[in-house]
């Protein structure tokens with residue numbers, strides 16, 4: 683009851699937000715995510731990234747799920763370059779979960795909450811922590827591709843740039859290091875790291891901060907010119923399918939994939955935390971759960987003034 687204002691719109695997100703209106707929502711979503719994980723395991727990293735890209739642009743409001751209107755020249759976020767690589771399986775998981783939730787509790791649960799729940803499920807399904815997800819987000823009324831590039835970090839962003847972007851979202855240096863640990867699962871296309879292999883910062887030499895064996899392997903997958911643009915490499919060369927703390931040990935051993943990953947173990951501000959997380963998986967899991975909760979609160983809309991409740995996550999009301 684502490685979460686409830688005098689009006690009908692609660693002020694804070696809460697774990698029990700749907701206790702009356704859709705008490706089974708977590709289980710309903712779980713039935714979909716677990717099946718989706720069996721059928722298409724790539725849904726796991728893809729959905730975790732989808733949640734991140736949603737929260738960083740206009741807040742956690744499912745703005746990323748909106749499809750560009752047929753024939754419209756105003757592209758929705760989903761069609762921005764930085765979102766083009768988000769696997770369709772991630773969108774499918776959310777659509778399936780939404781459809782099942784609508785069949786049990788019509789018109790009640792936002793797409794933004796379903797995405798937050800599904801992201802948690804996939805972290806857990808890959809071996810990561812299980813944490814309670816707070817709910818009560820409304821879906822956003824806007825989705826513009828032009829808002830994406832300045833709000834999403836890039837592989838060549840410096841630690842200063844990353845810190846500035848994260849702090850503009852209310853996230854700290856610790857959140858940056860901990861959330862980057864999501865790169866313990868998933869894959870990256872060559873274009874995000876190819877400069878490190880052949881021409882680091884215009885030197886025509888590889889990045890000295892890459893282990894020579896990893897460099898050799900990555901060069902085999904990713905030629906400097908004319909390679910297949912569909913080729914991907916794992917972020918975590920040791921356990922790419924399991925959510926563990928191996929990411930941190932890797933970047934300490936010059937096995938980071940993106941310059942932005944490797945930078946976290948080189949910068950004196952972030953290095954101590956990288957070392958601590960590499961040593962202590964439990965510490966990483968607790969910190970990751972807390973940081974996901976914090977990221978999940980960015981720019982949340984809490985009522986019909988700024989938000990909507992979509993039936994179809996890909997279309998505004």
Ligand code: HEM
Pocket residue numbers: 724726727728730731734767768769835836837838839844858861862864865867868869870871872874940942
């Ligand atoms: C800190 C700055 C970050 C940068 C520069 C960054 C950049 C990238 C890039 C370039 C990719 C590869 C996309 C592709 O080629 O398909 C990627 C994938 C991924 N990112 Fe990040 N990311 C960052 C932070 C995060 C955060 C905070 C999360 C989640 C909490 C996250 C989760 C993921 C996941 C799970 C993948 C794998 C996607 C897949 O395999 O489908 N990233 N990221």
Ligand SMILES: [Ca+2]
Pocket residue numbers: 735736737738739740741742743744745746822
């Ligand atoms: Ca959003």
Ligand SMILES: [Ca+2]
Pocket residue numbers: 866867918920921922923924925926927928929
């Ligand atoms: Ca891993």
